[in-house]
Amino acid sequence: MRKNRAMPNRHHVAVLVRDGVLPLELGLVHQLFGVARSPEGTPLYSVRTCALEPGPVRTDADFVVRVAHGPELLETADTVVIPASHELDETDRVLSPALADALGRIRPGTRLASICTGAFVLAAAGVLDGLRATTHWKSVERFRSTFPAVHLDPDVLYTDNGDVLTSAGEAAGIDLCLHLIRRDHGAAVAAEVARTTVMPPHREGGQAQYLQSPVSPSEDHGSTAPAREWALRHLERPMSVTDLAERAAMSTRSFTRRFRREVGQSPRQWLIRQRVERARQLLERTDLPIDRVAEAVGFTTAVSLRQHFTRTLGVPPSTYRRTFRGSAHTSSS
Structure with a gap:
């Protein structure tokens, strides 16, 4: 498993394309990994495209892409x-x-990631058996009937099983790439990539793929956005769902329903995630003790911070700081 490991050299990403590839999905991988830089400005990834045979590959648009590399490129990739x-x-x-x-050329331990229905390839190769995966919501029933050994979750943006990851539709591929960059090099690097490409720095993988039902005309037409903006400015304060609902001038029940429709998760889940994200930034960029970090982001104790941080990111705050504090400090010094 390659989780949160240091990468002193460029990490080699190979993008395997086939006839019918979606240009956006091909381009987003090159764009996001391609602009990732160390604090010194050194590129962190090399990204190259390969096909089953070098030459023209049809897209689902009215043009082809000419691919220089064949499947031999997969033999040296760190991520496919x-x-x-x-x-x-x-x-x-x-x-x-x-x-x-082609897939047989991939070295054991290489990280594998799919975008949209690319998950069908990983499932057919057997690497998703027994694992949690996702794909585009329109393909859910076919995927389930074809690959019953895979634990399909149709309601998330992406899944992370360590060295095997899947994402939903095209836009979710952006979230997956940012997630990988964040996992490899920390929140500061991923945030800079997001700023460079003018996109939000983080959408949690568990967020819903799409809104399943429209807002009823009879319901309050207010938005939860002002309450969310207020919460982000005051994360250090104790706050309940009722407090947020009052900020939005809604009942708690209406606010919770509207919040889930707008954000894809409950207010409590969202608030915990925002506090963890703020804690992540402080661990990378400051020398604050863990208990002060907990206080600054609204967790009542260091124990509470450790529990939520570890549950969300898979590592405790102290381990995260040791992994990423050095490079982030260099960037700010």
Whole structure:
């Protein structure tokens, strides 16, 4: 597992494309990993595209992309990303001989990630058996019937099983790439990538893919956004769902319902995540003791911070700081 490891050299990302590839999915991988820099300005990733055979590859638009590399590129990759192919992904339960041969070149331990229905490829290769995965919500029923050994979660943006990750539709691929950059190099680097590409720095993987029902015309037309903005400015304060509802001039019940529709998770889940994210920034950029960090982000005790931080990120605050504090400090000094 490659979680939160240091990477002194460039991390090699190979993007495996097939006929019918979505141009946005191909481009977003190159864009996001391509602009990631160390505090000294050194590129952190190299990103190259490969195909089952070098040459032209059809997209789902009115142009082709010319790919210089064949599947041999996969042999040296640290991460392999598989975008969707609308022509191929939902047609077969097994891999074609050429695709099976290509995936067979990947070294054990290489990180694998899919975007959208690229998850069908990973499932057909058997690497998702017994794991949690997601794909585009329109493909859920076909995926479930084709790969019953996979624990499909159709309601999330992406899943992370360590060295095997999946994401939902095209935009969720952006969230997955930022998640990987954050996991590899910390929140500061991922936030800079997000700023460079003018996008939000974080959407949690557990957020809903889409809003399943429209807002009823009979309901209050207010938004929870002002309450969220207020909460972000005052994370150090104790606050309840009732407090936030009052800020939005709604009943607690209406606020909770509207919040879940707008954000995709409950107010409490969102608030915990925002506090963890703020704690992550403070651990990277300051020397505050853990108990002061907990106080600054609204967790009542250092124990509470450790519990939520570890549950959310998989490592305790002290370990996270040892991993990422050095490079972030260099950036601010």
